[in-house]
């Protein structure tokens with residue numbers, strides 16, 4: 001196969017969850033079971049689903065690095081922990097959990113900073129440099145989250161911090177020109193895919209003119 005050859009894929013039989021169920025139950029899963037492995041076949045299905053996403057002119061700039069090796073996940077987990085706290089330091093001046101106010105939405109993400117080392121797999125999403133790199137990568141990322149959900153695998157979309165990026169590139173030999181977009185730990189949940197809450201679309205949608213509510217308001 002040459003570098004530019006494209007392939008068609010049939011939908012994998014394992015992705016048989018109704019799309020509505022997958023979309024409406026997909027949520028951030030931060031407690032991942034370190035003892036229940038994800039197979040390479042499941043990861044392939046998840047990445048194949050990502051490959052089916054739209055991209056500008058079908059140029060498909062997204063590139064994924066899958067971290068499977070336990071020791072490397074542990075090393076990456078330490079960088080993730082540093083990155084997460086660097087973001088909180090920049091935004092709020094926090095340096096440890098005691099600084100996070102009661103009821104803050106950052107309490108669970110702080111837990112992920114500790115849990116990353118236990119993830120059975122981590123996907124880092126990069127792209128070739130292009131004018132629409134992020135816009136052409138996140139549809140694939142969303143497909144990845146949904147496909148994982150359909151397989152019963154938990155994920156959470158998260159980011160890093162400039163403070164660690166050089167070390168992340170060096171750790172995995174990622175060429176400098178590759179743009180980093182996000183990081184997705186994967187694992188079977190310790191717990192369940194509980195319900196999510198969101199703003200009603202009547203609040204987030206305008207109809208014909210900005211500020212005009214939709215008919216279901």
Ligand SMILES: Cc1cc2nc3c(=O)[nH]c(=O)nc-3n(C[C@H](O)[C@H](O)[C@H](O)COP(=O)(O)O)c2cc1C
Pocket residue numbers: 026027028029030084108109110112156157158159196197
């Ligand atoms: C751009 C972006 C950055 C995020 N960063 C983090 C993060 O640093 N840590 C984390 O635990 N979750 C992170 N998340 C996950 C969100 O917190 C989560 O999607 C949101 O709270 C909704 O969660 P739910 O689907 O469980 O309701 C991020 C999500 C996005 C889209």
